[in-house]
Amino acid sequence: MTFYVYVAQQHAIRVDTSATVHFPCLITDQRPLPVHLAFRGITVSVGGRQVLQDVDGLVRPGQVLAVMGPSGCGKTTLLNALSGRLKLDSGQIFFNREPLCKRWKRKICYVLQQDIFFPDLTLRQTLEYTARLRLPDTMSHSQKMQYVDHIIDVLELGQCQDTIIGDYIKRGLSGGEKKRANIACELLTNPSLMLLDEPTSGLDSHAAHGLMTTLKRYAVSEGKTVVITLHQPSSQIFHLCDKLLLLCNGQTAYFGDTCKVVDFFSSVGLNIMPHYNPADFILEQVKGPPELRQRIINAAKEARKGKDYPAELQHDYHYISEKYNDHSNKILPATHGPYLEQDTLNAMEPDVRRLWMDTHSHASSSVSSETSDADCYFSWPTSFWTQFKVLSQRNFQEARPRMLSKLNWVQTVGLGFLAGLLWFQLERKEQALHDIQGWMFFSTTYWMLFAHFGALSSFPPEREVINKERQSGAYRLSAYYLAKMFGELPLTVSLPAVYHLISYPMLGVHSPMVFLTMLGFLLLNTIVAQSVGFFIGACCMDMQVSITISALYTLATQLFGGYLATNIPYWLTWMRYLSMVHYAYQNMQIVEFEEGLPIKCAPHSKYAICSELDYIPVSSIIESQGPCLPLWANTLVLLAFLLVFRVLGYIVLRYFRAPK
Structure with a gap:
């Protein structure tokens, strides 16, 4: 099979489509329904500025529509509107003569420029x-x-x-x-409809032509409808497109067959030089003086009144009217408009005509059932459990090289031995009490900072991927959020566990139960710190702002943790209850000094209880740092921190950072 595109009535470029691209029917038992896309009178405003004004276009199955124009003319905005991601000020978008609804959005793929x-x-x-x-x-x-x-x-x-x-x-x-x-x-x-935003940008001419040839072959052989924005294509790429929509200042400067654009510009007195790239020529004209641009736009408006203008874009062509149910406010099917005239059908390429007839024979017989109320609701392609399982595996595989890198392993093992040597085999005496507390406080704060800033730095780049996938309707946000929590959990606790396994025995293990309980509180504090990092990362779009906020919070957490300062002014004492380190540090002391070997009093002890006992009770050690809570209360507060910040992070992503 050979497909011909006639250029300026002089040349013919041959595109070999004999290497057909037949996709196996693995998704459904039937071949996906080809899509006939028509839009007319599209007007869109963004941020109070009108970006598109009265734009028309039409592309049939098996065709490629190129949207061209200078930077800022509204090409990407048009794709966003066609995909349903932007609200129209006015205008209509029809898929097989039906208004755009969620059922049709499932049949659209949108390839972003990035x-x-x-x-x-x-x-x-x-x-x-x-x-x-x-x-x-x-x-x-x-x-x-x-x-x-x-x-x-x-x-x-x-x-x-x-x-x-x-x-x-x-x-x-x-x-x-x-x-x-x-x-x-x-x-x-x-998908039935493909929207591609400048896929050739940043590619060399050979790679760009190869990509466009593949897309063209795919559209013709599979009956797909393709709309693509091009910035400044080569002559070869330009002639691979069947239809051209040229935008100028958000208005239509030309719409029609690509091979007729040169004739259109000649009709307004703009003649192309021989052997000149038509794409470069037309872009130079729409970038010209305001008077020239307006002349081109006026000529395009006049062309709409001509007999060659597509019948579907004429104002007297009636699509399915929009009727709304008073109870559900959903679009319901109504009457059908007329078919294309026979002369228009005969002018089509044979393959395109076949796809067009297949599409509309299918639509005319089944449109009433296909646009039922239920079809206008979105249904997820997979279940919650499938999404959770797959996303957990992906999060684990994606985060493992970053969180368990060789440098992190070297840092963890080295720090573990360094801390163990610094506090090696401390005696259980009052003179060594401050050093034992120093190991607890250092371990708690270090892994708090490590987990917090690790979550903070990983979230912004990952958020772009998640927003893209959420816009395409790939999975539920709740499935992603839970999968991220559970998928990265083994990675989050691995390094702190190795550090504890190295350093604490060097400090002096007196009970396996104390060892395990201390490890549990160290890991709990690490996970809580990661939760705060997720929350701040979700709130702040600017990385510098999130780092500044995190630095203030984590430093305040350390200052009010109970080790660096014990004589806190009464009007600042409330801040210690916002410090996650405060609760984890107290719990580690309670476990170590209550379940482990007692701390013997010094000859001249600062603890009054030593006049009665020869060891220091854990209550006296904790009370010397200020008000304290029992072990179970501290644990509940840490779990509350964990739950609250995780829920707040989800709320921010769900309602405040949802992709536009």
Whole structure:
């Protein structure tokens, strides 16, 4: 099969589509319904500024619509509107003559301009996790992996499938490979409509042409509808597109066949030089003086009145009218509009005409059932348990290289031995009491800071990935949040446990139960500190602001922990109850001095009780630092800290940091 695009009535570029891209029907028993996309009168304002004004467009199954224009003309805004992520001021968007609703949003994939991934995962791991999350539970694991293999083959990613994604620090995939990986993640759901925001940006001409050729072949052979924004394409890439929508100052400067754009500009007195790239030529014109831009826009408005303008975009063409149920306010199906005229159908390419007829014969017979009330609600592709399980595995695999890096292991083991040597085999005497407390306070505060700032630094880059996946409807936020808590829990407690295992025996183990209980409170304090880090990281979009807030909180926590200062002014005593270190430090003292060997009094002891006893009771040690709570109360307060900050973090992500 060969597809021809005629250019300026002089040349013909041949695109070989014989290497068809047949995707296996693994998701449903039937081939996905092709989508006929039409939008007219689109007007959108962002931040009080009108970005798009009265924009029309039409693209049929098997076609590629290129949206072009200078920077700031509204290309990305148009894609956001077509995907349903932006509210329209006015205008209509129709999928197979039906208004856009949540049922159609499930059939759209939106490939963002930024390639946002977890850098430590390989390409194959990224695709496998995406498939397990976004393909339905009715598919077996082997079927999902078969689909991943097929996507890798189609997009020619086999040679780099075991390479990490990488970032500006770690070398990984090249720019072109990341672009194809970004597209591959979206193709896994076998969408009917693809929206791509400048996928060729940052690629060399060869990589960009290869990517566009693959997309074109995919659209024609699979009957997909593709809308793509291009900044400044080469001549080859430009002629791969069937339709062109040229924007200027948020208005339509041209809409129609790509091969006719040169004739359109000639009709307004703008003639292209021989052997000149049409894409460069038209972009130069819409960047010209205001008078020239207005002349082009006026000519585009006049072209709408011509007989060649698509019938679906004419004002007298009636789509399904919007009727609303008084009780549910949901769109219900109504009457159908007329079909395209026969002359328009005959002018289509054979493959495009076949897809168009298939689409509308299907729509006319089943539209009433397909737009039922239930269809306008979103349903998750997988269950909560599947999402939790997959996200837990992914969080563990993604965070392990970062949290258990070689440097962190060296730091932990070295610090453990250093602390053990510094407080080596301390005698259970009053003279060594301050040193024993010093080990407790140092251990508690160090791992508090380590976990807190570790969570803080990992959250901002991860948040971009989560926002992208949430916008695509991949999983529930609650599933992600719980999976992050449980998936990273073994990694969070590993290093503090190793430190305790090294340093505490060197300090002097007197009871296995004391050893384990001390470890439990050290780990509990570490997890609480991580919770506070998650909460601050979720609240603050600016990393510098979050570091400043965290520094103030953690330093205040140390100051009021009960070791550095005991004579606290009465009007500041309330702050010790906000210090997580205060409760963990007290609990460690209670366990160590009550269950362990007693602390013998010095000859000239500062404790009055030593006049009656030859050892210092734990109550006297704790009371010398100020008011204290029993062991169970301190533990409950720490658990309350843990619960409150975790819940607050979820609330912030759910209601205040939800992706737009």
